Amino acid sequence: MLSIKNLKAGIDGKEILKGINLEIGAGEVHAIMGPNGSGKSTLSSVLAGRTDYEVTGGEVLFNGKNLLELNPEERAREGLFLAFQYPVEIPGVSTINFLKTAIAEIREYKGLPALEAKDFLKMVKEKQALVELKGSLASRAVNEGFSGGEKKRNEIFQMAMLEPTLAILDETDSGLDIDALRVVANGVNKLRSSTRSFVVITHYQRLLDYIVPDFVHVLFEGRIVKSGDKELAMELEKKGYGELTR
Amino acid sequence: MGFLGPLRKRAMDAFLKQGLPGRKSEEYKYSNPEKLFRGASIKPESLGLESVNFNVSGLEKKPSVLDLKKLDKALQAFEIKGVSENRVVLVNGVYIQELSALPDMPEGVLICSLAGALTDYRSLLEKHFSKYADVEADPFIALNTAYAGDGLFMRVAEGVTVGKTIHILNVITDEASALLNKRNLILLERSAEVDVVESTVVVSEEVNVGRNVVNELSELILDEQSRLRFYRMQQDCEGLNLISTVQVLQKASSHFDTHTITLSGDWMRNNLNIVVDAERCETHLNGLYITRGIQHVDNHTLVDQRKPNCESNQLYKGILADKSTGVFNGKIFVRRDAQKINAYQSSKTILLSDDATVNTKPQLEIYANDVKCSHGSSTGHLDEEAMFYLRSRGLSEESAKRMLLYAFASDVVDTIRIEPLRAYANDLISKQLDFDIKK
Known part of the structure; x- marks a missing residue:
């Protein structure tokens, strides 16, 4: 599904990713862990198409397409979703309103017929229930005045609505208390399927108790220095990054 | 002409004393009107100020019957369903009875041409005309007072609520003078209530290249407990250079709510001067301007809080594309006796191109000590x-x-x-x- 080969990227002339290699198959959940400054957020930003980052080498294939040549909306329409670490507040634009436009444009891109209003609303209700998001929140301006937990739940709600084939969760656990974490993880688990893959970027092993990964990778100084299964996350929790990255 | 003659003379003297504002004028620093008069058919020295005749019939001609038919058709494009059912049409400042229609006016509403009111409602005019817009304060007020030929007179009598909105179609045509001075007087007596929409539009057969300068002035008087909503739509004004001054007087417990929406026009200067001269008044000023090309839009507001226990709110927003330029200058005075005033101002601008510019200047002068005032402004890209x-x-x-x-x-x-x-x-x-x- 996603194939990253020797990806190098940086910002303002400073190289942050120094050759990432990663293969993600359909239905797999990959966790990427690493200390601050290891390049975790750079990786998610480069994959989603944030323009501040410059790709200096390597390639990324997403379902056979050259991902790096696509603009952010094309990536989304091809099935990529990024759950933001810091979801943006957008005054005057409601989540429902922009999702309606987004879904219409995605369906047009895929050559699918437009979604009927009543089907859209039905879908909204269903997906809101999935992440226990109050109905009124989705009609309000995007993330404006939302609590940290509500913002993250809103991210997962949007993910559920857009039905991506690959979702990148960028430190979705940051700023969440244990109850909110459980709700968010629960939402994600319900969306797991044999055709949908996840990249879970996190600092702590805690999230992985709820979203159990198939693979765990340790990112350090712009490279994946170790890969394993969920046991690796346990090990990291016990020993810290120090020993593993030495 | 009774009171008008000496008034015109005084106004002219005031204009000559002030002259056209240039770059050195603080008030017109970012909107230098000299350039409108430069190279065009209008030159200050050719205005013929010394030879003006004091005839209120003015310099503008009423369109012919044939032109009226054409205009009637052209104006359909600016009709707003649910608003234009009661409409007043001014062509180059001249009130056109034939194109106006006011089927739903209750008793006590008087709407006619200003020139006509001068003979028919002389005492009202004598009491109010030019009593609020100070000819010494701004050369364009002076110029307008010296020259203005016609415009609209509206009076809503005590206690009358006008249920239907009144739509003023402010039409500028190719026949307008190079410098057109037009004038409105709107009078709300005690407890009167009315909603007014004014659309400014250019109806032109050719591409207008910005020859015309329109200098318009409206005096609005809100007596005690009256309420006026005054919406201005400056749309479809390509080629227009406009200096538009609205001078408002608010008396006790009156409520003034206004919007200035500028979507077109070559060079637009809006002066909105509000004197709040009594207690318990509410004032709301909202503005939106969306510009492109080399358009220039300048909004100057002044809220003069003279008495205690009043509230004013200001929100202006601009979206500027291409090489267009914008100005927002918001002055709030809170006089020494004006305690317990809440006055808020916010100005936000989005620049859609690197070549667009905006100059924003909030100006709060507060002489009372028990007030709540704030202002905020932001300018940036998307x-x-x-x-x-x-x-x-x-x-x-x-x-x-x-x-x-x-x-x-x-x-x-x-x-x-x-x-x-x-x-x-x-x-x-x-x-x-x-x-x-x-x-």
Whole structure:
């Protein structure tokens, strides 16, 4: 599904990713862990198409397409979703309103017929229930005045609505208390399927108790220095990054 | 001509004393009107001020019957369903009875030409005309007072609530003088209530290249407990150079709510001067301007809080594309005796290009000590983080832009209380934004 080969990227002339290699198959959940400054957020930003980052080498294939040549909306329409670490507040634009436009444009891109209003609303209700998001929140301006937990739940709600084939969760656990974490993880688990893959970027092993990964990778100084299964996350929790990255 | 003769003379003297404001004028620093008069057919020295005749019939001619038919047809384009049923048409400042229609006016509403009112309602005019706009304060007020030929006179009598909105169609045609001075006087007596929409439009057979300068002045008087909503739509004004002054006097417990929406025009200067001269008044000023090309839009507001226990709110927003320029200058005076005043001001601008510029200047002068005043202003490009967020959800760059700009403008449009006008304004704004985005 996603194939990253020797990806190098940086910002303002400073190289942050120094050759990432990663293969993600359909239905797999990959966790990427690493200390601050290891390049975790750079990786998610480069994959989603944030323009501040410059790709200096390597390639990324997403379902056979050259991902790096696509603009952010094309990536989304091809099935990529990024759950933001810091979801943006957008005054005057409601989540429902922009999702309606987004879904219409995605369906047009895929050559699918437009979604009927009543089907859209039905879908909204269903997906809101999935992440226990109050109905009124989705009609309000995007993330404006939302609590940290509500913002993250809103991210997962949007993910559920857009039905991506690959979702990148960028430190979705940051700023969440244990109850909110459980709700968010629960939402994600319900969306797991044999055709949908996840990249879970996190600092702590805690999230992985709820979203159990198939693979765990340790990112350090712009490279994946170790890969394993969920046991690796346990090990990291016990020993810290120090020993593993030495 | 009784009182008018000496008044015109005094106004002319005041204009000659002040002269046209140039770059050195603090008030016209970013909107130098000299350039409007330079190289055009108007030159200050050729204005013929010494030879003006004091005839209120003015310099503008009433259109011929044939032209009226054409105009009637052209004006259909500016009709707003639910608003234009009661309409007053002014062509180059001349009140046109034949194109106006006021089927739903209750007793006590007087609407006629200003020139006509001078003979028919002389005592009212003598009491109010030019009593509020100070000829010494601004050369364009002076010039207008010296020259203005016609315009609209409206009076809503004590206790009368006008249920239907009145639409003023302020039409400028090719026949307008190179310098057109037009004048309105709107008088709300005690407890009177009315909603007025004024659309300024150019009806032209050729592409207007900005020959005309229109210098318009409206005096609005709100007596005790009266309420006026005054919406100005400056749309379809290509080629127009406009200096528009609105001078407002608010008396006790009156409520003034105004919107200035500028979507067109070459060079537009809006002066909105509000004197709040009594207690318990409410004042709301909202503005939205969307510019492109080399358009220039300047909004100067002045709220003069003279008495205690009043509230004023100001929200101005601008979206500037291409090489267009904007100015917002918001003055609030809170006089020594004006305690317990709440006065808020906010000005926000989005620049859609690197060549667009805006000059924003809040000016709060507070002499009372028990007041709540605040101002905020921001200028920037579209929020890139918000753009990326929306695009990462599958929205095209164009849709994301449209959504953010529309939301930005909505803050102002949503405060329009007349539903059909709000829908109409939203429609005009989306069309204009679409144009700017697709470029």
